[in-house]
Amino acid sequence: MEKITLDAMRNFIVENELTDSVAITLHPDSFDELVLEYLDTNGNQIERPFEILGIEILQDTTGNVPVNKVNLLDTVE
Template identity: 90%
Template sequence: MEKITLDAMRNFIIENELTDSVAISLHPDSFDDLVMEYLDTNGNQIERPFEILGIEILQDETGNVPTNKFNILDTVE
């Protein structure tokens, strides 16, 4: 993905048939941009945890995810 947008994330989730057994971790800048777009689209309302199509979207706190990239995390233990 060149830039992580709400539409791009929705399309990625659908195309890859992701289920709630995974979460997506984003670089903090990409996470902030996505949250702001989500708020604009949804009238300044956001659910906690932040999800798109049932997939939890997390902010990377490890420093391992580059800007405009993401990691898919297995949430099943």
């Protein structure tokens, strides 16, 4: 993905037919930019947990996800 944006994330979720059995983790910089765009688009309101099209979006805390890359986590145990 060239740049993580709301539209790009929506397209990624739809194109990959993601369900709530996964979560998406993003590099902290990408996550922050996405959250700021989301807040701007939604009148400074954000849901907890942060979701797009029902898919939870998380900030990577491991340092393993590069900027502008998407990592999928299996949420089903």
